[in-house]
Amino acid sequence: MPTDRLTSAMLVGVLVRRCAAAGGFATVLVKGDGISGVILIQALEKGRELGLFERVSDYAGGYSLARCGPEPDKGSEAMAQYLARRRSADPDLWVVELDIADAERFAAETIC
Template identity: 50%
Template sequence: MLVGALLRRVNDAGGIAMVRAKGDAQGGAILLLIEDRSGPVRVLERTLGLDGAASLTVSTPADDAESYWRRRRARDPDLWVVELDIPEAERFAAETILSN
C-alpha cells in the first residue's frame, strides 16, 4: 500500500517512479534508489526504531548501488526496491511512507 501511494504521488507530480523488485505486500522492507543527475544513485531505507516509529535511513553503499540492492534482495526476498527520479525525492518518500 505504501509503495503504491509513493508511485502514484511521484508519477502524478511529473517524476518517474518504478518498482525494481516486488516484496511482501504486508510487511516487506522498502529500499529506495534515488536517481541524481549530479552524482551517484543514493539509497534510502524505511526502517523502524525501537519505539516502532518509521524513519528513512541513508544506506548508500561505497560501491555500486545496483549490486548493493541485488545482494540485499538475494538475502531478503520480501524487500521492495523502488527507484525514484524526481527533484526532492526524499521529501516525497518521507511524506508518503513515513506519514502512515
C-alpha cells in the same frame, strides 16, 4: 495490542501514484512481500543517482528513511552488487526507483 498499519504494497502504490501526480517518475524495480516487505528507495533527480534509502522503524511508533548502500559516486556496479546481496538475504525486499526533485524528502513525506 498491535496497531493497524498500511501494508508495504499499499505504501509503494501511494508513492508511485503521488510521484506521477507531482510530475516525477517512479517504478517498482523489485516487488517484495505485499504485507511487510522492507522498502528501499533508489533516489534520483533528473537521472542523477542520489543514493539508496531504507524505510526503518524509529522505535517510537513511526518510521524514517535511513541512507544505506554504497555512495552514489561508487558507480552503478557497486549499487547492483549491494542490491543483489540484500535481495539474497531478504527476498521480501521492495526496491523502488524514484526520480523527482528532492526525492528523499518526497519519499519520507509519503511512506514515513
